[in-house]
Amino acid sequence: MVVAAIAIFITASGDVSTYASFGDAAISQGKVKIVGELDREFPVHYDPDTDPNIFRFHMVDNNGESKKVIVGMPKPQDFEKSEQVVVTGKMKDDTFVASEVLTKCPSKYKDEELSLRSDS
Amino acid sequence: MLATIYTGETLWPGQLGHAFILISFLSCLFTAFSYYKDTKQPDQGWKNIARGGWYLHAFSVFGILATIFSLMSLKMYEYKYVQEHVSDDLPYEYIFSAFWEGQEGSFLLWMFWHVILGIILIRKNYKIESFMMPIFVLVQAFIASMILGIYVGFGESMVKIGSNPLLLLRDTMNIPLFQNPDYLSLIEGRGLNPLLQNYWNVIHPPTLFLGFASVTVPFSFVLGGFWKKDLKSWVEPVLNWALFSACILGTGILMGSAWAYVALSFGGYWAWDPVENMSLVPWIILVGGLHTNIIAKVTGRAIKSTYFMYALSFVMILYSTFLTRSGVLGETSAHAFTEMGLEWQLVAFVLFFGLLSKLIFLANHKHVPKLANEESIYSREFWMYIGSIVLLFSAVIIAASTSLPVVNLIGKYFDPTYIGRVIDEPITHFNKYQLWIACFVSVLSSGALWMRYKAFGWEKQRKKFAISFMVLLAISVLICYLMSFWISYFEPRYAILTTLAIFGVLANLYVLFPKNWKSTKALASATSHLGFGVMVIGTIASGLNEGVISTNPFAMKGLMEDDELGKVVGLIKGEPMFCNGYWITYESDTITDRYRYFDINFRQVDNQNNTVDEFNVEPHVLFSNDLRKIASINPSTKHYIHKDIFTNIRSLPESQIDVEKAQAAEDSLKYKEHILSIGDTVNFKNCYGVLETINYTPSNKNYSKEDHELGVQVNMKFHPTLKDSLKEEDKNKIYPVDPALGLAENLVYTYPVTIDQLGVKVKVEDTFFADVFTVDGELKYQSFEIPQGGSFEFGDYNVSFTNVIKDPTHKNYQFEEGDLPIGANLIITHKDGTLNRTVTPLYIIRNSIPFTVKEYLPQEGIHIRFANIDPTTGKFTFKIASDSRDNIQIPLLIAEGVPRTDVIYLEAKVFPGINLFWLGSILMMLGFILAIMARKKAKS
Known part of the structure; x- marks a missing residue:
């Protein structure tokens, strides 16, 4: 019983890693997770007419390094408003190719003014 | 102050x-x-x-x-x-x-x-x-x-x-x-929140919270029992409560998963999201507790385990409340929770009852009677106990992995340089362990039922047990193999799990055979246990074999990794697209209330392009309460007995998503001004347009007659010249457009029109409004004084005054107390007979001061006033004027290269055998109800 628990713990610890930086991703062989922010110096590029499954943006990791990211899925709604971005994928040349992107958006009503009646 | x-x-x-x-x-x-x-x-x-x-x-x-x-x-x-x-x-x-x-x-x-x-x-x-x-x-x-x-x-x-x-x-x-x-x-x-304006949100939370609340009952029973040092009297009654709780909590979780699948765009029924996990954990432990409870009832063993399971199940409810309501999960969960600022109070809640359980246990556990002999490994209770431990294991693994953010938080608290850890691939991670647990559970939940409590009669049963076990296992392997023609297993471990799940189903049916099914008690356990097997098979079929229909055959490859073909395809309204054996056509869209429905036709064909199957789905978007943006996108699913086809809109053109983006898209267009007269032609890169007519009763699809006082519309026809990018049937089409202007409450609104096929957008400049509808002050009125029955000529028009009417009505006149309104019926005809209309301008005396309300014919541009009554001569004065519309020049703004607005980006997936998942889950819950019924029966 205890042996089984320890065995599971050891194998499970292999599934866990820390958030990487673009620097780590460049060395790493496998997939990594990077947390950072959308780099607003560059536009978010999504042209569904050409390919609805790809969108590109630039992201700054926690070390302050900015890299181009390509994600293989449609652009999530309100992506431009995100406060924090977590991408999963690997480095290919100088671009981070992500299979998944998670965004954290400001909570629904934060800083929102009270909505006033439009008819008065 | x-x-x-x-x-x-x-x-x-x-x-x-x-x-x-x-x-x-x-x-x-x-x-x-x-x-x-x-x-x-x-x-x-x-x-x-x-x-x-x-x-x-x-x-x-x-x-x-x-x-x-x-x-x-x-x-x-x-x-x-x-x-x-x-x-x-x-x-x-x-x-x-x-x-x-x-x-x-x-x-x-x-x-x-x-x-x-x-x-x-x-x-x-x-x-x-x-x-x-x-x-x-x-x-x-x-x-x-x-x-x-x-x-x-x-x-x-x-x-x-x-x-x-x-x-x-x-x-x-x-x-x-x-x-x-x-x-x-x-x-x-x-x-x-529009996402929650859904009937699921009416039924899911009450069920789930009844589930939560009901877990408090077994918890109170075991704590109270130990406290009283009464280790017997509660074992029987608590079982019903635990069954009830397992049923309701389980149903609540399932409703959440059905909601996610049917109405939300999660694209599945289970994603190992922290919020889902933490509602599942107490349920699994509770089910484990149910089994130790039954052992305790029958054999007097496992009383401490029952205490532990029921207490832990409740503490896990509190812990999950803490996790989901404190914002700790922020980064890892798709569920959004607003923070309440009560984190420490929630922590105190968990700790208090965790410690209370521990203390009551420590103070009283020595009173639990020790049974002398060891339980036999050939007894049912032994394997039931093992089963409970496996369930507990499953719950602990899920809870531990889900708690990683808490571990990170604690780590950071003690060591600010601590770097938090995350699970790289949560779904793979969870599946890896739960797969083997499901294998164990499948075997234990069937084989154990063949055994008897206290190993009664094992010696006699032994041989039969071994033979039945082997025969059923062989049949399961065979069925698993046959199923491989329907679904793929990809890896041996999935085939093993499928085999064991089939074994679980068969073994439970075997328990009921030939006449055990008449016993509600046997039926109850077999129903739940075989339900588990069916659910597992459903998960393998639908989860592992989830297939994507909507891959675009023309999409460029190579940008992404080769195995990751895009899952979303762009569909242009009216243009069928062939994807993986289906012709998919976006046929139309309708806006009702706050929803916009997209009607999409799927036609499955064989190799000869013969229709095999055809159906329509209606995925839709819901606009926010203020209608300014899309608040949620809701999928639409076509259900079959053996599969579901799930469709969801993954994106729309920017201009269709929200008002701000629509404005930004409009601002990015490069309009050029063209001043045209009727009959003029204007050339563009891929087409030319001809201005045909002007009319004063707009029929633009966005223009509503009721909302406007006046309107004008321009009719143009566009002829394509560069036809390469057009579909065959569109090449020789002529494209009419009808941009309009409308007046409402002194503001002029423009109603532009886009031709998606040609990428042309046309709008009438709003200055044009004042050109066709002359401001009253600038009109040159002519006066005519005639008696009743008389008439006069004005240009090509003849106006005859038939009679005076009292109490007249007019859309621009509101009667007030003391008013003296008089109307004059006038018949206006045109020389060539194109007009014959009766109008009634008004002459009103209010507070001894006269004023008039005019009649206006927008089409002809004619203004008529009833200007005066001379009581001495019995003559009436009318004033008439016309808008200066000779040689009208129409200023038009026309943009080229306009992005299409009639495109949707659709995802379509197949979930084979998903109904087995739901059927299995429902059978599990049904088993709990049957068990309660069986116990009621036994009592009476």
Whole structure:
């Protein structure tokens, strides 16, 4: 019983890693997770007419390094408003190719003014 | 400083409600105390006092609910909770959803169920009532403290206890608006999040919270039992409660997963999201507890384990409440929770009951009788026990992995340089372990049922057991192989799991065969256990074999990794696209209320392009309450017995998503001005346009006649010249456009038109409005004085005055007391017979001053006034003028290269065998109900 628990713990610890930086991703062989922010110096590029499954943006990791990211899925709604971005994928040349992107958006009503009646 | 005196507020319900809140909390403490007294001094009436305390508590909780519901129904926005969750336009059926949208409301829902369950417990008159109820009531006291909303001095600082749902809006924010005494007439409600305006959100939370509340019952039973050192009398009655709880909590979780699948765009029914995990964990432990409970009932063993399981299951409910409501999960969960600022109170809640369970156990566990002989490994209870341990294991693994953010938080607290850890691939991670657990459970939940308690008659049964086991396993392997023609297993481990799940189903059917099915008890366990097998098969089929239909055959490859073909395809309205054996056509879209439905046709064909199957789906988007943007995208699913086809809109052109983006898209267009006369032609890169006519009754699809006083429309026809990019049938088409202008309340609105095929957008410049409709002051009126029956000529028109009418009506005239209105019926005809119309301009005397109301014929541009009556001569004066429309020049703004607006980006997936998942899950729940029924029967 205890042996089984320890065995599971050891194998499970292999599934866990820390958030990487673009620097780590460049060395790493496998997939990594990077947390950072959308780099607003560059536009978010999504042209569904050409390919609805790809969108590109630039992201700054926690070390302050900015890299181009390509994600293989449609652009999530309100992506431009995100406060924090977590991408999963690997480095290919100088671009981070992500299979998944998670965004954290400001909570629904934060800083929102009270909505006033439009008819008065 | 002067206090502002506000108008329109009603404050007493809030004060009353808060009084109820205080009473509800205090009455809990009182009830718990009275029960405690009864345990010390039995038969002195404390029990009745305690019961009375609970009824008082029940009354106050109903009082809180009634207060908040009334405030919400009456839309009293002076209260923060009301303003945040309802709005004037919220349909009445969603008042409940709005009520439990906030944390305070959901705590109240939880309390409500505790009240009901508490009353039932009192009515049942259990032997251990006075020991069990204080535990139950203390739980309720903790929840009640969550809505208390009081501040307590704690050394230097003030600690907030609970969040009061009856706070006034103006007490919660400091903005200049509240300097206005009449602020209430200015504000409106935020309304319910559109994602939650859904019938699932009406039924899912009450079920889930009843599930949560019901877990408190077994918890109170075991703690109360140990406390009383009574280790027997509760073992029997608690079982029904645990069965009930497992059924309701399980149903609540399933409803959540059905909601995610059917109505939300999660794209599946289970994603190992932390919120899902943490509702599953208590359920799994509870089911484990059910099994040790049965062992305890039959054999007298496993009493400590039962205590442990039921206690842990409840503590896990509290822990999951903490995780989901504290914002700890922020980064890892798709579920959004607003923070309440009560994290420490929630931690205290978990720790208190965790420690209480531990203490009561430590103080009393030595009283549990020890049974002399070891249990045989050929007994049913032995394997049931192993099964419970496996379930506990499963729950611990899920809970531990889900708790990683908590570990990170603690790590950072002690060591600020600590770097948090995350699970790289959560779904792979969870599946890896749960797969083997499901294997164990499949075998244990079937094989164990063939054995008897206390290994009764094992020697005789042994041979039969071995043979049946091998034969059924062989049949399962065969069925698993046959199923491989339908679904793929990809890896051996999935084939093993499928085989064992089939074995589980068959073995449970075998238990019922030939006549055991007549026993409700046997039927109950077999139904739940075979349901598990069916559910596992359904998961393998639908999860592992989830297939994508919507891959674009023409998409460029190579940008992404080769195995990751895009899952989304762009569809242009009316243009069929061939994807993986289906012709998919976006046929039309309709806007009703706040929804926009996209009608999409799927036609499955064989190799010869013969139609095999055809159906339509209607995925849709829901706009936010203020209609400014898309709030949610809802999928649409075509259900078959053996599969589901799930479709969802993943994106729309920018201009279709929200008002701001639409404006940005409009601003990015490069309009060029063209001033044209009727018959003129203008050339573009890929087409030319001809201005055909002007008309004064616009029929543009966005223009509504009722909303406008006047309108003008230009009709143009576009002929394509560069036809390469056009479809065959579109090449020789002529494209008509009808941009319009409309006047409403002194503002001119433009109604542009886009030709998606040609990428052309046309709008009429609004200055044109004043060109065709001359301002009254600039008109050159001509006067005619004629008697009744007379007529006059004006240009090509003839006007004849037939009669005077009293009490006339006119769309621009509103009768006032003392008015003297007179109308003149005039027939206007055109020389060439194109017009024959009766109009009635008015001459009115109001307060002895005359004024007139004119008639206007927009098409002809003619203005007529009834200017004067001369009583002495009996003659009437009419004034007539016409708009100067000779040689009209129409200023048009035309943009080229306009992005298409008639495209949707669709995802379509197949979930084979998904109904097995639902069927299996429902069978599991049905088993719990059957078990309760069997026990009722056995009793009577």
